[in-house]
Structure formats: structure tokens, C-alpha cells
Amino acid sequence: MDSAIQARLDDFIRRKGLRRTSQRDVIAKAIFSKDEHFTAEELFDRVRKTDSDTSRATVYRTLGLLVEADLLREIDLGDNQTTYDPNFLDKPSHNHLVCIDCGKVVEFEDSHLDVLNDCVTRRLGFKPIRQSIKIEANCEQLRLKGRCPNLIATRLTGKRLRKKR
């Protein structure tokens, strides 16, 4: 994990009068050693594999902490659980495209979108704080080539495909 992130976390913990614990370290490391999106449950599995006996409750609590510290952002991908995105530190205003066919999530940035969002918001008499754009789309790979490598992987694991419960 980037030491800059560790520093920001330490800082946040100190300013809040909280405590640095082994569980929090383990969780933060598990998160920021990748740039993948994840759900609480996925993170819990990852943490469990790595080492400790950190509990599910602590994972949830730490996630809340990291979101508050703005090291992590909650995003909504349309399944019914919160997805966490660790990439806002590097790309502060990216957005998400979700493939309806295979569930793949693509991040993108477009400064034009930012500008327009800003304009719209001010025009309506508000001060913009945060925007989230989610585009749902169909896979061109699938349409053109009749198959999509990601689709197969997704179907195998059952992960991340819209689960209309």
C-alpha cells in the first residue's frame, strides 16, 4: 500500500482521537494493494484469506471510517449492495460504465462532463459537491464477435452480474 495513503489514514485517525489497530491496518492494506472495486463481503473474504480473524463487523466499521476519511468512495452499480471504489484518490472525478451483458465495469474520465455538470448545478441554484454518472450499456464485443471474454468469467464466478433479488 502506498505510504501516502497510510499517512492520510494515520492523520485522520489522530485528528479524530481514534486508535490505530492491527485490524484497521490489515483492512486498509487489503483494500489499497489493488485498484479493484469491491463489496463489503468481498473485502471480508480477502481479509480473511490474508491472515487474521478480523470480523465482518469490523470490516463494515472500517469501511465507514475510510469513506469518512475520503480515502474510499461508495458507488452504486445497481446490484443491491454498496460497492467501494479505491480509485478516487488517483482519479478524483471519474465515472462508471456498467455493461449490462457481462457486468464489466469500466472507469472513465471526461472533463466535458465535469464542466457541464458544474454549469447545470449552478444554473439550478446549487453548489455542486459530488456527481456520479452511471452509464448502462451493451457490450460491443458480444454484438460484433458473438462472445465476450468477460461474460464467461462472470458467469463462472457468478460475481457482479446484476442480481435482481
Next chain:
Amino acid sequence: MDSAIQARLDDFIRRKGLRRTSQRDVIAKAIFSKDEHFTAEELFDRVRKTDSDTSRATVYRTLGLLVEADLLREIDLGDNQTTYDPNFLDKPSHNHLVCIDCGKVVEFEDSHLDVLNDCVTRRLGFKPIRQSIKIEANCEQLRLKGRCPNLIATRLTGKRLRKKR
């Protein structure tokens, strides 16, 4: 309720080999007599007040039906429940601005955003299906005048303010 909507619903029901029931009529009327966003629970209350003894389960099931018929759209306003928006028939590509201070939701349309979304999606090699832009913002009313009429109403009812559960 608009007879065009009734017609579309009838059509959908017939094509699917389903049945027109009094409950479905009551629920559809409750929804489309207003242009307000609502949650399942709010709709259930509304329906209960109007007349029948329609059950919560039927409300949920009918909501699913109407979404499938594309007469209604699910949107995510950041509280932890699905909000339903009946205004996509009139404004097929509007988006939502949510005031962080008072919870007010403002609908807006901006053709530039549509165009850009479309470009971005194609650039990434996908076929755009649906986009949802949610802008979170601060109330200018509150900042400039020190008060916001909507805030007071919201606090009184406790409805629709972000409920970080």
C-alpha cells in the same frame, strides 16, 4: 391518470398473458395521478389511504411489473431504498440533483450531457442503453438566506433526508 398510460399498461398486460386486477388499477392510479417520486412504502401508504386493502406484497409486485413495462423507472437517491420515478414518460432523459442540506430532489434535462454520454460510451466500445446522473449539491438558498423552506418541511416529516443507517 392519463389514458395513454392505462393503454400502455393494458397492452403490456395482454401481451404478457397477465390479468388486469383491481389492485393493479388502484396502484397505477395512485402512482400516475401525481408526478412525485416515491418509495414502495410511501406508495403503500398512499394506496391504503385511497381505498382498498391491497397488500404490501402486491405493491412490490406491481412496482416490478410497471418497471418492466417501462412505465416507471427505479432511481437511486442515496438513501437505502429504491425510489421510483414516474416522469420518464414525459422526460425520457432527465437526471437528478439531490440537495445534501434539505434532501430536495430537482429534475433537470440537458441535451449536452446526453450527447457527451453517448460519445463517451461509443468511444469505450459500448452501446449506450441508459444513463443516470446524480448530482449531490448544497442549497444556495440556505447559504445565502440562511434558511431553506424545504429543509424545515423535511425535518418535520423526517422524510427523504439521507438516512446513513
Next chain:
DNA sequence: GTTATTGCAAATGATTTGCACAAGG
């Protein structure tokens, strides 16, 4: 030593579902 943190299991809250009965076509 205090006070924050953790793990556990039980609680929550929105939504879904199984089933026996009721009602469209």
C-alpha cells in the same frame, strides 16, 4: 487506567417468497 475497539450474535429494515385461497378470462 481510561476510552476506543473488537467479536459475537441478535436486531434491523427493505424487499422477496411459499403457500393456500380468491378471482380473472
Next chain:
DNA sequence: CCTTGTGCAAATCATTTGCAATAAC
């Protein structure tokens, strides 16, 4: 009639919480 729809209560599922035990500082 035959099948779909409904109400009810119980079940789910992600997430939160109360509480006694544990660990930071």
C-alpha cells in the same frame, strides 16, 4: 375450470448494533 394474482407471514440479505471482553495510548 384453469391459471394467474393476492394476502399473509415467514424468509432473505446486506448492514448495523448492544454488550462484554480486549487492546491502544
